Amino acid sequence: MGFLRLGSGGGLLFALCFNLIALATPGWIYTPVSAQGLFQVVSGGVWANVPKGNAEKVAIAFNIMGDVILLCGAIGALIGGAKKEKGSAFGTFGGVLSLLGGVLIMIGLASYTGLYADTVFLSNVSWGYSFVFAWVSFALAIIGGVISIVGN
Incomplete structure (x- = not known):
């Protein structure tokens, strides 16, 4: 069972990396002339800060x-996956934290999606x-959290 927790911990690290890449890059919304991220917009090779x-x-x-x-x-x-005894509280607690982190990521993404959905449904956007x-990060966080809890 420790193997499941080690695997879920690795998957959770992938989720974290995916979300950090999503936060740092300007590829959230594409138009024919620009790419907008959470922090910067790129238009014609010129970078500018996004008004928040x-x-x-x-x-x-x-x-x-x-x-x-x-x-x-x-x-x-x-840590729960590395422990030899069955029923380690570390792995279960890690799984619960992962589920909570995934839900927080989902709340941020859902609010962004809801506020920009009308813009994206325009032509060429x-x-x-x-x-x-970011959405893959959410899915990996939820899956990894469930595996960590079930792998107890």
């Missing part, structure tokens, strides 16, 4: 909180790779 509205602030805050809790959950799952990385 409610969607960006909520997405940034919840994703960062989710990442911090997800890191703690991954560490707990890895689409969600970008950073947006997809």
Whole structure:
């Protein structure tokens, strides 16, 4: 059973990496002339800061909180997986923290999605790779948390 927790801890670290990449890159929304991220927009090779509205602030805050809790959950799952005895509380606690981190990431992404959905449904506007990385991070966090809890 420790193997499951070690694997879920590794998956949680992947989730954390995916979300950090999503936060740092300007690929959340694409238009024919620009790419917008949470912090910067790129238009014609020129980088500029994004004026932070409610969607960006909520997405940034919840994703960062989710990442911090997800890191703690991954560490707990890895410690629980490394222990030899069955029923380690570290792995279960790590799984619960991972689920909480995943829910926080989802709240940030859902609010961003809801506020920009009308914009993206215009012609020639689409969600970008950073947006997809963030949703994959959410899925990995939830799956890793469940595996860590069940692998007890």
